[in-house]
Amino acid sequence: MGRTSGRKAVLIEAAQRAMAEHGTAVRLNQIAEQAGVTSSAVLYHYPNIEELLVDANRAGMERFYDQRMLAISGLTDPVEKLVTTIALGVPRSSDDEEVRLLCSLGGEAARNTIYAVLLTSLYDRQVGMFQAILDSGVVSGDFRLAQDSEVIARNLVALEDAYGYRIMAKHPTLDYATAVDLILDYARMATDHALPAPSRITRLSRPAHT
Template structure:
């Protein structure tokens, strides 16, 4: 069996992700992962020779799955602004998986010491930024948005989204998912030069 596939590898990655969310990155041990996955230590080491390789695989897996859901969200919505709102919501719990978001913030601590983790977070930012740029440019072309700085506005929107979600997953009681999306869309309307009443997405008026 290839070291890159099989149900054992999947169960190891899932078990490690659960442990990272529950107790943080630094306390993870191979024996713990094996117990959580219901496997032997040797089975874990067969797929991942050390803790660093295991944590990097968990991080890569989370980034890939998270980006896939955000790309799907680009197709949802009747207007360019609705689609931007849909993409934003896909990054906000409970529409986004809360544990995945928390895992990302746990992995932030490794970026200063590990260039591969830093590269993953940079890749994540670049991919999310590109989604917003594409949607903004489509809205400019259709006449829905009034801005000449699609890349700059995308940077502002993504930075705002990240900051609001950080407050939410840090258990700030003033930031539930609905509040985060409302604050995001209010700012986005200003940045995109939209006038008039808010539109509805997924049955909610924003």
């Protein structure tokens, strides 16, 4: 059995889905239902449900981050990397379970330290990711940064976050394409590069949650 003991991994996925659906106020029964077991079974593995939720969210963030790292790992062109990373950081629609999970947490972080720490760490890692891309673009001569790369990176992540929330709220005048354009508009200005719109292929393939 794997390091998450097999069964736990199932519960974590169930918790993710249940929490994406019901938010931080998710019920034990709802998690159990998602996992296809009774609440007692969940309790057997996680006597404290808090822990399960934390594990679920940690795993969700990990995947959100890893997915993008993986997507750009094959790319060599900093321009492509930057555009792809931005395109993958914005939810395509309000159905996106990963971002929905993150949004649920955002509000809770103000009063739950663990979630605050998780989100903080995710933000910092994303900033690092963008910063590396920006810096590599400077080295390659593609980018001429108008500001410190950390400033740009922080603002890029912030924009992604904010537009994620808007898309989750089904903002009528702010769909995926618009959000990406808005972020790219900033990125273009900051990098002095006429970044192309993301290719259509990007993020069409989403791993099934089974």
